[in-house]
Amino acid sequence: MTVADSKVVKVGICGYGTVGSGTLSLLHGNAREITRKTGVRFEVCHVASRSLQVDISGVARCGTDPFAVAADPEVDVLVETMGGFDPAYELVRQALENGKHVVTANKALIAERGMPLIELAESKGLILAYESAVAGGIPIIKALREGLAANRIDWLAGIINGTGNFILTEMMEKQREFADVLIEAQALGYAEADPTFDVEGIDAAHKLTIMAAIAFGGSLDFDATYTEGIGAVTPEDIAYAKELGYHIKHLGIARLDSGKVQTRVHPTLISEKQLLANVHGVGNAVLVHGHAVGNTLYNGPGAGAEATASSVVADLIDIGRLRDHSTPAVPTLGFAKQKSDLRPVSIEDIETEYYLRITAQDIVGVMADVSTELERHGIGIDALIQKESDGKHVPIVILTDRARESELNDALRAIEALDSVTEPVMRIRVENFGE
């Protein structure tokens, strides 16, 4: 195939930071191989960057106005890598209105304001692609929408924030405190100056919201996603969990149960025998359970210029491989007809097992009191560690049997009211994902 045989797809890039520049350099650097694969030549014809201090050789137009890209009649596909809602939302909207396909890496935009954009894209027969918005370079959106399409997805669980996983890994491997590792993560560039999005689980909640919609065929419902950060996890919790055969990971979990959807991000104990428990450092991984296939796991880099660009360009290639004038084959959220009857489950109504760390005065009878309170609320004890006292306090670590969270909360309130219990109880959810 010569260059003349190739179909040309013209790409405009809005936002020339890590991902935007990574996309351009991947398209340029691997142009020959991509054309061999697709029969398509991708030509970046217009870049909008906040700063004009970028040197972009071989690109026809550079400017500071992203809306000029959305209005550029030459552009076939607009790549949005600016992040945030404003002006990203309006930019994507205008690009679609102008008949352009859109590829975005913007998880917040899709998770929180995606529905009207998706409806607009579908009404115009355009692709709004977002593989890079979830789990960076891992092609998890494609796996969920296409590779596993034969399955009813029962649940999925993912390590979908590299910063948080780096922090928990360091805490585990080096017995370090959260605050300490966070500073290092910031110095290494893994965490933002304001780390809230990462360590509080908001970033993970965005990704989880998107995956849950695709997995179960519902709408994007970010507001229903329960979010709990990792700031309260201590090196002691990590050590006790390990003693019990578990690792603590910050997971995004989505589960469909009798037509009700749980979406929740929180620290979680998972068996050290699970592959997912052994994904360390800044890596991401998503474990998916399909009713036919069982468990499949997808692991790789969740961030970084090149890894994220790998997914942006994969989306461009999907678009390039479309025949002219054909409508997209795969619905944006994976379902041609979405389910309207899925209801969210409140965190109070979930049922799972729990890790509890209770700090008690070292007095006779405290174990009996705690057991009584758990029993009174119908909560069984699966495992227990009582450590030596430091002279004044004794930590009691309990793994409970399966319990409803509202019951557990009642029991915890009763336990915290005991005279012998001196601090709030640390509670971490435990999940078993089968083989």
Next chain:
Amino acid sequence: MTVADSKVVKVGICGYGTVGSGTLSLLHGNAREITRKTGVRFEVCHVASRSLQVDISGVARCGTDPFAVAADPEVDVLVETMGGFDPAYELVRQALENGKHVVTANKALIAERGMPLIELAESKGLILAYESAVAGGIPIIKALREGLAANRIDWLAGIINGTGNFILTEMMEKQREFADVLIEAQALGYAEADPTFDVEGIDAAHKLTIMAAIAFGGSLDFDATYTEGIGAVTPEDIAYAKELGYHIKHLGIARLDSGKVQTRVHPTLISEKQLLANVHGVGNAVLVHGHAVGNTLYNGPGAGAEATASSVVADLIDIGRLRDHSTPAVPTLGFAKQKSDLRPVSIEDIETEYYLRITAQDIVGVMADVSTELERHGIGIDALIQKESDGKHVPIVILTDRARESELNDALRAIEALDSVTEPVMRIRVENFGE
């Protein structure tokens, strides 16, 4: 969407064993969800089974002649789940000639006789799909052809035979002998009565051949794939490897290096820190290195009726999602224009590290002799374990530095010629896959 809105795709299934019947039951059992996802209703209208003793309710036609399915004007897609070359090759050819898309789970057919069938399918604008032929329920073909399409794939390595991995896992976890575990695997139904295909690596070589072609853009070249079984691996080797921080896995490895392609299946030492090393039991996993994304790993069940059917039906869904009269968007082997200049590398010409187990008479000087021979052939020693003698013999375990296999072979011949060395040297290749 009502049933009346749905496009109907009529499916014929040839071969009604595990995978064929699993496909029918998945299509029937999950019909509503699949139609919701795709807007397509899949109707199995014709089944050919060797035995007519099957009760297939709701299927219009059942017979014993697969060619009647290939000739059935009502059938849009033929699913081939018979295995083997004869009559599968001719059946697929006739189905394509008759304008039908084909979905096959037959790895031997694609790997060894796929090229003319692929050419025929492409010349007719038809899909010949084979996701289920590689790694069962893991959507690895889709990941390689689409999800990672932006990348130059540098190498991939996979545990792609569940039987072999089950045997090695049992040997490791329970210090059992190969022959012993093989009998158990046969009793459990994990291994065939004739286990050659699995334990000698031929099954893995078929899958590797297919992945290598897609990854690098060359032809299917089964004959160039080097194959070595796991029958010679002993529990001692597994224990020594563990002592050195490695697990032994039966890997299929494909690597592109300066336009030359290595494809090889053999027992391999990989660091226990690698996620791939921790894939145990009958599971499969493929680790892929893309130049942009880095390492991504895909793990799941490599066999089983439902898992394999999950991939067969995913292929059917891809076909169902095609617009009428549109040609397939993704080339059968992932490249619109394949590379004709890729050359295979002989196993003698690979370079890697090696694990050596040398059984020597317990006499002074044997270590010096062995070291001298390695040094004489330019092979460095990275680690060494010398175990206590059993009175007469002493095992010496060596990890070498990187060396060319032909040099290593020369060194091994010289070592085996030493008077003090009493048995053939056990040699297992070592691979480092980075983070």
